[in-house]
Amino acid sequence: MLQLSRDDLALAYKRMRTIREFENRVHEEFSAGKIxxxxxxxxxxxxxxxxxxxxxGDKDYIASTHRGHGHCIAKGxxxxxxxxxxxxxxxxxxxxxxxxxxxxxxxxxxxxxxxxVGGGPPLVCGAALSAKTLKTGGVAIAFVGDGGSNQGTTxxxxxxxxxxxxxxxxVVEDNGYAESTASAWSVGGSQVKRAEGFGMPGVEVDxxxxxxxxxxxKGAIDRARDGGGPSLIHARLxxxxxxxxGDAQTYRAAGEQDKLKAEVDCLKRFRQRVTETSLLDAKxxxxxxxxxxxxxxxxxxxxxxxxxxxxxxxxxxxxxxY
Ligand SMILES: Cc1ncc(C[n+]2csc(CCOP(=O)(O)OP(=O)(O)O)c2C)c(N)n1
Ligand SMILES: [Mg+2]
Numbered sequence: 001m002l003q004l005s006r007d008d009l010a011l012a013y014k015r016m017r018t019i020r021e022f023e024n025r026v027h028e029e030f031s032a033g034k035i036x037x038x039x040x041x042x043x044x045x046x047x048x049x050x051x052x053x054x055x056x057g058d059k060d061y062i063a064s065t066h067r068g069h070g071h072c073i074a075k076g077x078x079x080x081x082x083x084x085x086x087x088x089x090x091x092x093x094x095x096x097x098x099x100x101x102x103x104x105x106x107x108x109x110x111x112x113x114x115x116x117v118g119g120g121p122p123l124v125c126g127a128a129l130s131a132k133t134l135k136t137g138g139v140a141i142a143f144v145g146d147g148g149s150n151q152g153t154t155x156x157x158x159x160x161x162x163x164x165x166x167x168x169x170x171v172v173e174d175n176g177y178a179e180s181t182a183s184a185w186s187v188g189g190s191q192v193k194r195a196e197g198f199g200m201p202g203v204e205v206d207x208x209x210x211x212x213x214x215x216x217x218k219g220a221i222d223r224a225r226d227g228g229g230p231s232l233i234h235a236r237l238x239x240x241x242x243x244x245x246g247d248a249q250t251y252r253a254a255g256e257q258d259k260l261k262a263e264v265d266c267l268k269r270f271r272q273r274v275t276e277t278s279l280l281d282a283k284x285x286x287x288x289x290x291x292x293x294x295x296x297x298x299x300x301x302x303x304x305x306x307x308x309x310x311x312x313x314x315x316x317x318x319x320x321x322y
Contacts (some may be wrong), residue, residue, distance in 0.1 A: 003218070004054075009279055012054050012210060016046040016267055018079060019070040021296045023241070026069070026086060026100075029300060030245045035297035039100045042070030047266035048173050049074035051142060052233075055221045059138040061109045061127035063120030065173075066101050067239070068113025071143055075110045077103065083299035089306035096309045098318060103263050109138075117178075118143055118151025121170060125157050128166035128230075130264025139167040139224045140141050146187055147178025149194075158198040161230035169220045169228040170195075175239045180251040195232035203309065207237030208264040211273065238264065 004012070009254040023043035028242040029035050033298040042049070045067075050321050051064065053074035064071035072082055077093060085092030093105055102113035111127065114120050127140035144154055149172045162169040172191050176183050195202030203220075205212045213235055238260045243251045249257075 087303040121157030128168035146183040167224035190235035202232040207235030
């Protein structure tokens with residue numbers, strides 16, 4: 001906590017608040033039938049994306065999941081461009097052709113949300129290998145869910161990262177469920193011991209606690225930048241919405257989500273911690289809330305009135321030349 005200036009803390013709060021507001025608005029607009037496709041919301045998990053990405057710059061890469069909006073915002077993607085992408089608009093971040101599950105912005109080191117569970121870790125091995133080979137000083141981070149942590153691609157990536165001694169970090173965001181299957185039913189052994197089995201350090205953190213995530217990520221990222229190789233962070237956290245928008249969530253106990261929101265909400269915790277310690281005052285935080293509400297409100301209005309891609313756009317972006 002002491003390593004963060006007041007400006008850093010205000011930025012961290014602004015990013016977490018932006019994610020929450022963005023997701024709440026997407027939830028509302030999706031329910032109103034205004035958003036095409038499928039959306040998975042990240043609300044509740046903000047401390048993980050922001051706690052990790054506050055340690056990163058544009059030369060660092062992240063790979064995300066199907067629940068990717070929070071990772072995009074934490075890595076600095078443009079909020080209006082993201083909203084337009086989710087609405088399928090031509091001037092969205094990916095030309096309106098990707099939508100919620102494929103938002104990417106390579107200029108920000110954001111390699112993309114990913115519809116393939118376990119798709120991010122192999123990409124991160126490539127990005128980390130390039131950073132190591134080109135000596136950029138960059139690191140690459142894979143966010144992966146508890147369900148994704150069981151994919152062969154993820155476990156193979158742990159092995160590659162270790163054997164190639166890559167500046168890669170795997171952040172397992174364990175929100176307790178893969179779709180409707182509780183992680184207690186599907187994850188064998190311990191995430192930390194899995195990492196140790198591949199010869200890398202692993203640490204478990206309270207993913208509702210921005211400061212715990214920030215510290216763990218700082219340790220792992222500093223080590224990777226110094227040539228210390230890969231590691232894993234197991235963040236336990238919770239999602240506030242269903243697996244996808246429209247999920248009836250019959251697998252949850254009655255009142256489970258209300259209890260989580262009341263007792264372990266990462267934004268409430270952050271606010272309490274910084275106000276109690278007089279690092280930021282409630283007024284400054286309220287002002288950030290207002291700025292963020294207006295930013296996200298503007299993004300929704302802009303997305304609603306923006307144009308979809310044209311028929312000719314179907315024929316572009318088909319082939320890529322490197
Ligand atoms: C390779 C693959 N298998 C299955 C799916 C279907 N699917 C989408 S999300 C999901 C659950 C993922 O759970 P987890 O990794 O814990 O992420 P969370 O949704 O909890 O954030 C599954 C099985 C998929 N998209 N890709
Ligand atoms: Mg999960």
